[in-house]
Amino acid sequence: MQLILNEEQAALAKTATDFARKRSPVARMRALRDSRDEIGFSKELWKEMAELGWTAVHIPEEHGGIGLGFFELSLILEAAGRTLMPEPFTSTLLLGANLLIASDDAHSARWLPEVCTGDALLALAWDERGARNRANRCATRAVAVDGGFRISGCKESVLDAHTADRIFVSARTGGQDSDPDGITVFSVDPAAAGLTIERQTRIDHRNCARVLFEDVRVSTDDVVGTLDSGLSLLEGTLDRATAGTAAELFGTTDEAFEIAVAYLKERKQFGVPIGSFQALQHRASRLFIELKLAESAVIAAAKAVDDAPDNVPAQVSLAKARISDAAIHVCNEAVQFHGGVGITDEYDIGLYLKRARVAELSFGDAAHHRDRWATLKGY
Amino acid sequence: MADLETFRTEARLWLRANAPQSLYGTREGRFDGFWGGRRSTETDPDILRWRDVMADKGWTAPTWPVEYGGGGLSRDEAKVLDEVMTELELPPAVVGFGLVMIGPTLLDYGTDAQKAEHLPKIARGETRWCQGYSEPGAGSDLASLQTRAVADGDDFIINGQKVWTSHADKSDWIFALVRTDPDAPKRKGITFILVDMDTPGVSTRPIELISGSSIFCETFFEDARVPARHVVGEVNNGWTVAKALLGYERTMIGAAISGQMLGVEDELIEQARHYLGCPEGRLPDPMLRDDIVRAAMNDQCLNLTVERIRQSLREGQAPGSESSILKVAGTEAKQARWELAIRIAGQQALGWEGPGYTDDELQRTRNWLRSRASTIEGGSSEIQLNVIASRVLGLKFPGT
Numbered sequence: 002m003q004l005i006l007n008e009e010q011a012a013l014a015k016t017a018t019d020f021a022r023k024r025s026p027v028a029r030m031r032a033l034r035d036s037r038d039e040i041g042f043s044k045e046l047w048k049e050m051a052e053l054g055w056t057a058v059h060i061p062e063e064h065g066g067i068g069l070g071f072f073e074l075s076l077i078l079e080a081a082g083r084t085l086m087p088e089p090f091t092s093t094l095l096l097g098a099n100l101l102i103a104s105d106d107a108h109s110a111r112w113l114p115e116v117c118t119g120d121a122l123l124a125l126a127w128d129e130r131g132a133r134n135r136a137n138r139c140a141t142r143a144v145a146v147d148g149g150f151r152i153s154g155c156k157e158s159v160l161d162a163h164t165a166d167r168i169f170v171s172a173r174t175g176g177q178d179s180d181p182d183g184i185t186v187f188s189v190d191p192a193a194a195g196l197t198i199e200r201q202t203r204i205d206h207r208n209c210a211r212v213l214f215e216d217v218r219v220s221t222d223d224v225v226g227t228l229d230s231g232l233s234l235l236e237g238t239l240d241r242a243t244a245g246t247a248a249e250l251f252g253t254t255d256e257a258f259e260i261a262v263a264y265l266k267e268r269k270q271f272g273v274p275i276g277s278f279q280a281l282q283h284r285a286s287r288l289f290i291e292l293k294l295a296e297s298a299v300i301a302a303a304k305a306v307d308d309a310p311d312n313v314p315a316q317v318s319l320a321k322a323r324i325s326d327a328a329i330h331v332c333n334e335a336v337q338f339h340g341g342v343g344i345t346d347e348y349d350i351g352l353y354l355k356r357a358r359v360a361e362l363s364f365g366d367a368a369h370h371r372d373r374w375a376t377l378k379g380y
Numbered sequence: 381m382a383d384l385e386t387f388r389t390e391a392r393l394w395l396r397a398n399a400p401q402s403l404y405g406t407r408e409g410r411f412d413g414f415w416g417g418r419r420s421t422e423t424d425p426d427i428l429r430w431r432d433v434m435a436d437k438g439w440t441a442p443t444w445p446v447e448y449g450g451g452g453l454s455r456d457e458a459k460v461l462d463e464v465m466t467e468l469e470l471p472p473a474v475v476g477f478g479l480v481m482i483g484p485t486l487l488d489y490g491t492d493a494q495k496a497e498h499l500p501k502i503a504r505g506e507t508r509w510c511q512g513y514s515e516p517g518a519g520s521d522l523a524s525l526q527t528r529a530v531a532d533g534d535d536f537i538i539n540g541q542k543v544w545t546s547h548a549d550k551s552d553w554i555f556a557l558v559r560t561d562p563d564a565p566k567r568k569g570i571t572f573i574l575v576d577m578d579t580p581g582v583s584t585r586p587i588e589l590i591s592g593s594s595i596f597c598e599t600f601f602e603d604a605r606v607p608a609r610h611v612v613g614e615v616n617n618g619w620t621v622a623k624a625l626l627g628y629e630r631t632m633i634g635a636a637i638s639g640q641m642l643g644v645e646d647e648l649i650e651q652a653r654h655y656l657g658c659p660e661g662r663l664p665d666p667m668l669r670d671d672i673v674r675a676a677m678n679d680q681c682l683n684l685t686v687e688r689i690r691q692s693l694r695e696g697q698a699p700g701s702e703s704s705i706l707k708v709a710g711t712e713a714k715q716a717r718w719e720l721a722i723r724i725a726g727q728q729a730l731g732w733e734g735p736g737y738t739d740d741e742l743q744r745t746r747n748w749l750r751s752r753a754s755t756i757e758g759g760s761s762e763i764q765l766n767v768i769a770s771r772v773l774g775l776k777f778p779g780t
């Protein structure tokens with residue numbers, strides 16, 4: 002497996018990082034937060050990135066995409082993570098688009114071309130209270146009525162739901178509680194009667210919402226994939242979203258580490274830079290080691306999505322477990338290295354800590370993925 | 381690439397035709413094999429024949445030039461050869477510090493005469509080498525070493541003591557750092573010199589370790605007379621040569637470890653199933669299960685990182701900062717593996733000798749004890765963390 006970037010990939014990574022730094026410095030995210038912006042990100046900037054092709058890299062050509070690969074998308078996500086961009090990468094590209102790439106049906110034809118052009122934003126409502134990263138724990142129900150279904154239930158932590166042009170939702174069409182069978186994914190109009198979107202504010206100030214379904218009417222044509230066997234579609238999508246989140250979290254963490262090391266060089270106490278104290282040097286070196294080892298896993302996971310589909314679950318768990326642990330260590334230490342200013346809102350490092358924490362707990366934390374790794378290997 | 385696949389096929393055919401039957405399946409670590417040398421007591425005819433055929437082919441030192449007993453292979457070909465030998469579970473035909481430390485150093489810094497004198501014998505396993513760097517007063521602070529060498533005609537007279545000299549009592553030659561100018565700044569007065577262990581005045585005394593073995597010695601020099609032609613590089617410029625050799629040593633330690641980690645997860649699970657009495661399904665001890673996963677994931681990350689470094693070297697990209705982390709991460713991974721093995725075996729891990737313990741159990745316990753040395757030898761972890769901080773992170777401030 003090729004683990005280093007070829008020339009085109011290196012050029013893409015550089016362009017994306019330059020773009021993120023120039024067009025979306027952390028101050029922009031701060032301003033959106035402070036003004037309580039109704040959208041929470043910039044649709045113009047999203048459109049601009051679409052024109053650069055970044056919303057289409059992993060989407061197959063037959064659906065209007067560029068069909069490069071998931072690895073290329075991961076490079077863009079890493080850049081976005083570096084400057085804490087709030088744009089809807091996870092909701093639209095990792096969740097919505099990956100679901101439709103896998104379902105490869107009429108819904109894909111309907112929505113993917115508009116995702117590529119930056120005109121459609123998607124959301125995937127799968128998480129529920131108590132689900133703890135297991136898509137089979139689905140209490141939302143879809144009851145068959147003539148010509149369709151009525152959906153009722155409550156979905157949590159639905160990323161970018163309030164701006165979505167289309168919401169995909171998982172609901173139980175059969176079976177009980179945690180059964181793997183009997184789950185179906187539906188395509189729903191956000192304006193449908195009985196559907197309420199309550200926007201939530203989280204520590205990272207990206208967009209997320211609680212979505213309530215009260216007898217929301219859908220037709221049989223709204224079934225994405227196949228009836229009753231939506232779980233594998235969901236799990237495959239979540240694995241890809243996890244790989245992408247790992248790449249984004251790597252960008253966030255690597256940048257937090259750079260900020261911390263810069264501060265060690267700049268801040269003086271006892272007449273010397275604090276980075277000359279060996280107690281801090283060794284901690285910084287250890288973080289560096291942890292981060293570099295995690296980076297290898299993050300690269301391998303994104304590569305596996307493109308080149309080794311059978312290895313995806315294990316490689317994704319490896320990447321998410323390692324980068325989650327590294328992110329928490331790096332961000333906690335980075336705040337500690339800053340002393341008092343580290344816990345002020347004025348300094349950026351606290352924003353990194355908060356964004357990293359959200360990514361760490363999303364799509365399974367380190368313990369969840371270690372448990373899954375052992376289960377996959379049968380012990 | 382097609383050429384490499386042709387080479388793979390040829391190598392496989394040649395090895396199948398030439399490797400003694402009894403050696404298949406005996407490959408273990410990179411240092412488990414025939415160490416050679418004049419003092420070797422090896423009598424197994426298959427091991428000696430394996431040495432002969434491989435040395436004739438040049439495959440004991442695959443990348444060395446043919447004229448010095450090597451195989452003249454490219455890096456990629458050598459990797460393929462290693463893969464084929466791993467696949468056939470064949471051990472290296474010759475192992476030792478000659479091949480991985482002093483050999484590469486002589487290729488870079490030695491004179492033609494030194495290369496011609498030493499390299500072919502190293503490649504054939506005829507001479508065994510040891511490393512005379514550390515002294516009682518010079519460990520991490522290696523440059524403060526005191527062993528003195530005074531010029532006397534065409535010779536140097538050496539006096540002083542080395543310590544932790546691995547396998548000195550079984551070696552034929554030592555590459556040593558000696559002080560030739562006591563008045564110069566400490567890094568400027570050091571010379572790198574090769575000494576025949578049979579030289580009058582050179583003696584060794586084994587040191588017993590916590591693992592019960594005596595892999596290393598104190599080495600004494602009392603008026604030992606050594607010809608000046610054995611100096612490698614310039615007199616008083618030995619520090620440069622010494623550091624280059626440390627580079628090979630650390631790369632070797634890191635790379636060797638990542639190879640050793642293949643299959644460790646399965647081995648730990650098998651042991652856990654045995655000692656916990658759980659032949660199948662989920663392991664009943666959730667904390668142990670989590671620790672096995674942690675170790676396995678760490679090994680995976682190490683392997684991936686080693687592979688990444690290899691690929692960037694092949695592409696001619698400058699080696700990334702990744703290589704500096706392998707020594708620390710690799711040795712700690714190795715220790716974690718043996719710590720776990722001990723915890724899994726419980727009371728059965730506490731045996732030193734005698735009845736009640738299997739050979740495997742006794743060996744595992746010794747391996748655990750041996751592994752405690754790995755974060756000390758070849759430059760301690762703390763020293764590596766200093767290096768990463770100053771050279772990689774740029775935490776280096778003049779005058780502090």
Ligand SMILES: Cc1cc2nc3c(=O)[nH]c(=O)nc-3n(C[C@H](O)[C@H](O)[C@H](O)COP(=O)(O)OP(=O)(O)OC[C@H]3O[C@@H](n4cnc5c(N)ncnc54)[C@H](O)[C@@H]3O)c2cc1C
Binds near residue numbers: 519521756763
């Ligand atoms: C198994 C084994 C094989 C060896 N083989 C050889 C050999 O063949 N030839 C040879 O020449 N040597 C050999 N050595 C010696 C080895 O290189 C030294 O042990 C090592 O460099 C450490 O030196 P020391 O033992 O004197 O420890 P010290 O230098 O006294 O270190 C003691 C402790 O202090 C820490 N420390 C020291 N300086 C610093 C610092 N600046 N910052 C932070 N912490 C510091 C160390 O990390 C360590 O924890 C071997 C050692 C082992 C364990």
